[in-house]
Amino acid sequence: MTTEQLPHLLQNLAKMNLGRVAFDERLSPYNSWKLGGTADLFIEPENSSQVAEVCRYVVAHEIPLVVIGQGTNLLFDDAGVRGVVLRIGEKMADITISGNTIIAAGGAWVPSLSRQSMRAGLSGLEHCIGIPGTVGGLVMMNGGSQHHGIGENVVNVTVVDQRGSIRQLTQSECQFSYRYSALQGTGCVVTSVELSCPRGDKREIRLQMLADLKNRRHKFPRKQPNCGSVFLSNAEMHATVGPPGKIIESAGLKGLRIGQAEISRQHANFIVNLGGAKSSDVLALIASVRQVIWEKLGFNLCCEVRYVSPQGAIMAAHIKADEFQENKSSS
Numbered sequence: 001m002t003t004e005q006l007p008h009l010l011q012n013l014a015k016m017n018l019g020r021v022a023f024d025e026r027l028s029p030y031n032s033w034k035l036g037g038t039a040d041l042f043i044e045p046e047n048s049s050q051v052a053e054v055c056r057y058v059v060a061h062e063i064p065l066v067v068i069g070q071g072t073n074l075l076f077d078d079a080g081v082r083g084v085v086l087r088i089g090e091k092m093a094d095i096t097i098s099g100n101t102i103i104a105a106g107g108a109w110v111p112s113l114s115r116q117s118m119r120a121g122l123s124g125l126e127h128c129i130g131i132p133g134t135v136g137g138l139v140m141m142n143g144g145s146q147h148h149g150i151g152e153n154v155v156n157v158t159v160v161d162q163r164g165s166i167r168q169l170t171q172s173e174c175q176f177s178y179r180y181s182a183l184q185g186t187g188c189v190v191t192s193v194e195l196s197c198p199r200g201d202k203r204e205i206r207l208q209m210l211a212d213l214k215n216r217r218h219k220f221p222r223k224q225p226n227c228g229s230v231f232l233s234n235a236e237m238h239a240t241v242g243p244p245g246k247i248i249e250s251a252g253l254k255g256l257r258i259g260q261a262e263i264s265r266q267h268a269n270f271i272v273n274l275g276g277a278k279s280s281d282v283l284a285l286i287a288s289v290r291q292v293i294w295e296k297l298g299f300n301l302c303c304e305v306r307y308v309s310p311q312g313a314i315m316a317a318h319i320k321a322d323e324f325q326e327n328k329s330s331s
């Protein structure tokens with residue numbers, strides 16, 4: 001595909017029956033940092049067949065494709081995405097529970113999943129109650145809290161692969177580890193997940209969830225747009241100098257501001273958008289924090305947050321931040 005062919009190819013794609021489609025859609029409403037440019041074509045499918053149609057078409061025509069959920073772990077570029085953004089959200093969000101088994105669609109909201117499991121007297125998902133993403137994003141990132149990850153409860157994951165085929169991957173095939181699943185970088189779209197959760201005491205589960213939510217309200221910035229924890233913890237760093245938030249705070253970086261992006265004054269592992277922040281402000285801030293921590297402590301902070309390039313590549317945001325910094329220094 002050439003750049004000249006792209007508009008025509010996208011026009012043809014948009015004519016198919018794919019759910020909601022929109023051209024030149026602003027991406028800021030679709031990510032929790034509330035920033036980024038526009039997507040050439042934005043699609044919100046209603047079922048797996050529509051997802052498969054999109055996958056087949058973009059692969060056949062070599063069109064960049066970015067799959068998103070709630071955008072709570074994503075940093076879009078100021079230039080947006082020159083291709084298709086496929087959002088798996090509210091239109092694919094069913095949750096069914098039978099015995100110990102939960103089947104959740106890729107677009108289901110994680111706090112709803114936790115709450116429904118609690119109501120059914122199932123435990124294991126207490127740690128997810130405050131995670132504001134979708135089930136698809138959670139599985140992709142093996143998200144979780146309190147030293148847990150969703151992968152622990154996964155039986156299998158149903159995906160649409162790049163060829164548009166529907167496949168089921170077992171828990172072991174997903175190779176879950178800390179904020180990682182083998183699904184990352186495969187181009188697979190998570191359409192549903194089967195979870196197995198043991199029975200628990202409903203009251204106890206509820207109390208744990210309430211405690212988690214209270215803790216988050218107290219610790220995390222709530223009013224300023226953010227993407228949760230920016231940097232990953234690592235065992236060696238944690239044991240010697242502490243978690244990222246603590247070491248960034250100890251380095252005196254709370255409140256450091258570039259453009260309209262700022263290291264949160266409430267929790268130093270959060271970067272907040274003060275209003276009108278650019279993706280480049282966030283990248284510059286990530287690069288500055290990394291440099292200071294490297295110089296002071298010799299630890300290389302890696303990002304949990306993922307950067308989305310205009311060409312549709314998704315990578316840990318520190319990779320782009322380093323590149324951004326190098327280009328700035330050499331220009």
Ligand SMILES: Cc1cc2nc3c(=O)[nH]c(=O)nc-3n(C[C@H](O)[C@H](O)[C@H](O)COP(=O)(O)OP(=O)(O)OC[C@H]3O[C@@H](n4cnc5c(N)ncnc54)[C@H](O)[C@@H]3O)c2cc1C
Pocket residue numbers: 032066067068069070071072073074088106107130131132133134135136137138139140141142143144145188189190191220226227228229306314
């Ligand atoms: C206030 C706040 C608190 C947070 N707390 C936590 C926490 O405690 N623990 C934690 O782990 N995370 C946390 N996060 C980060 C984030 O919510 C999780 O990573 C979440 O699981 C991401 O889901 P999402 O739908 O927003 O995914 P997105 O941000 O939209 O996408 C994340 C990644 O998953 C991919 N993806 C999304 N949906 C699909 C799909 N259906 N199929 C294939 N790929 C897909 C995207 O391409 C991208 O690579 C927090 C974020 C915020 C803003």
